[in-house]
Amino acid sequence: MSKSAVDQVTQQNNQQAQRKAAMAVLAHAEAGEIAARLRNLALPAHQDMREPESGLVMLRGRVGGDGAPFNLGEATVSRAAIRLASGEVGFGYTLGRDGEKARLIALCDALVQSRDFGASVERDVIAPLREQLMLRRKQAAEETAATKVDFYTMVRGEG
Amino acid sequence: MYVAVKGGERAIENAHRLLADTRRGDRSVAEVSLDQISEQLGLAVDRVMSEGSLYDRELAALAIKQARGDLIEAIFLVRAFRATLPRFGASEPVDTGAMRVLRRVSATFKDIPGGQILGPTFDYTHRLLDPSLAEGFVPEVPATAEASTAPTPRVTDILGRDGLIESSPQAEDGASVGDLTREPLNFPADRDLRLQNLARGDEGFLLAMGYSTQRGYGRNHPFVGEIRFGEVEVEFSAEDVGFAVPLGSIELTECQMVNQFKGSATEAPCFTRGYGLAFGQSERKTMSMALVDRALRARELGEEALAPAQDEEFVMSHSDNVQATGFVEHLKLPHYVDFQSELGLLRKLRQEFAEAFAEANAPDTMKEAAE
Structure with a gap:
């Protein structure tokens, strides 16, 4: 592969990692929270490429936690796709039946890929939602940590 | 008719x-x-x-x-x-080792990396009814402590490193994952189908089956290697997107049961395992599931399979409470025609009986006369 081809692959991988990281935050936010953050941006023209729809995804576990996969049970999932006027296509997938949330995630995903909006959507939407998520997780982790058992040995009798 | x-x-x-x-x-x-x-x-x-x-x-x-x-x-x-929704596909298998643990206990090892974390549990409560909960109870704010960033590896992974416990069976290349919502159940069923069946099985039924193994009907000498409850991330390989998309997280409970060891002339003895996994905080369910999963491995492990909990056809055919309730409760729907035909048959049989009885008990004189 030529150097430019390698660069292109690296760039693509970087962008994919960035999109995935954004989705991982957005899937944990409420539709209202995402919409409120998006209002800080002057959004470019965009259209629905796939209207929001709800369906099921079969959730899988592994035998023993680390073995062969098995079907555990399904979950409701919503999905949507959005195309920006500039051509970027964004996809939104989330647990639950909130189609509007899937649409907002798709819009964010399209914006993340856009040269003009990538930086601002990260700064004004993803980063604050990520911070909020981390705070919630930290709180839960600290409450959980307080229930950790500290074993100590009782010394019996006279040594 | x-x-x-x-x-x-x-x-x-x-x-x-x-x-x-x-x-x-x-x-x-x-x-x-x-x-x-x-x-x-x-x-x-x-x-x-x-x-x-x-x-x-x-x-x-x-x-x-x-x-x-x-x-x-x-x-x-x-x-x-x-049944009313289309299925988009199947998720990537969740990684319970990477769970954000909210509770995690082991009955086999006191000192496990990451520690024994009690979380929100009924264990150690006195099971006394609390009148203060009847109205207007305001709980205290939960205590907090500095959260550790240390990983919480599965206890079975720790045992596995020394070869003391059997490793989990791995999927063969290209093997499809059985799905009992798509194909009718056939016996013998593989472990993937058995676990799917148990995961959606009735908690009460599985509890009774698991309990029966403890009482001697298919004894398999269990220890709770670990129970963990918490959040795991779910990813879905969406074809249109081209990579595994994060969907958010779900709460799961996992139970790793460590059971009696086996060995042979060619294999060093090691502990065997039973596995339980369910949505939400479902400890009784996952513990029962792990006991029954292990019991159903009797054949595979060369054990005598004589108890109900070791009989996969019996367990899997009766674990589903929707199927069970459908068949039991349909009995209360009108069966007028069925019953009429039974009634007709019964009347006929009774009449035949009465005639035969009358003949057998007729006075001897009549018999003689007949001869």
Whole structure:
């Protein structure tokens, strides 16, 4: 592969990692929270490429936690796709039946890929939602940590 | 002959109207909201999601409300709802080793990396009814401590490093994952199908089956290697996107049961395992599931399979409470025609009996006369 081809692959991988990281935050936010953050941006023209729809995804576990996969049970999932006027296509997938949330995630995903909006959507939407998520997780982790058992040995009798 | 009998429509309509009124109960009492059910009766929601085999808290809460708290009826409603939605595909298998642990205990090792974390548990409560909960109870703010960033590896992974426990069976290349919602059940069934069946199986049934193994019907000498409850991330390989998309997280409970060891002339002895996994915080369910999973491995492990819990056809055919309730409860629907034919047959048999009886007990003189 030529150097430019390698660069292109690296760039693509970087962008994919960035999109995935954004989705991982957005899937944990409420539709209202995402919409409120998006209002800080002057959004470019965009259209629905796939209207929001709800369906099921079969959730899988592994035998023993680390073995062969098995079907555990399904979950409701919503999905949507959005195309920006500039051509970027964004996809939104989330647990639950909130189609509007899937649409907002798709819009964010399209914006993340856009040269003009990538930086601002990260700064004004993803980063604050990520911070909020981390705070919630930290709180839960600290409450959980307080229930950790500290074993100590009782010394019996006279040594 | 099939005879359609009509005439119940108005009665049925009015019965459902009365049901709706009874469900609401005394109007001077506030109506219960789905949020209240989801937040304050969370373990009922977990059970309905597990056995309804559908992860959606809001739907499970609605089902519980509609079913007036009858959880099997709620599970039935959830199962029926899932049949109305298209399936997008299957998730990547979740990684319980990377769980954000909210509770994690081991009964086999005191000092495990990451520690024994009790979390929100009924264990060690005195099971005394608490009158202060009756109204207006305001709980204390939970205590906090500095959270550790140390990983919490599965206890079975630690045992596995020394070869003391069998490793989990791995999938063969290209092997498909069995799905009992798509193909009818055939026996013998593989472990993937058995685990799917147990994961959606009735908690009470599995509890009784697991308990029976402890009481000697298929004894397999269990220890709780680990129970963990917490959040795991779910990813879905969406074809249109081109990579595994994060969907958010779900709560799961996992139970690793460590069981009696086996060995042979060619294999060093090691502990065997049973596995349980379910939606939400479902400890009794996953422990029972792990006991039954291990019992169902009797054949594979060369054990004598004489007990009900070791009989996969028996366990898997009777674990589903929607199937079971359908077949048991259909008995109360009209069987007038079936019953009429039974009644006709019975009358005929009784008549034949009466005639034979009369003949056998007739005075001898009559018999002689006949001869």
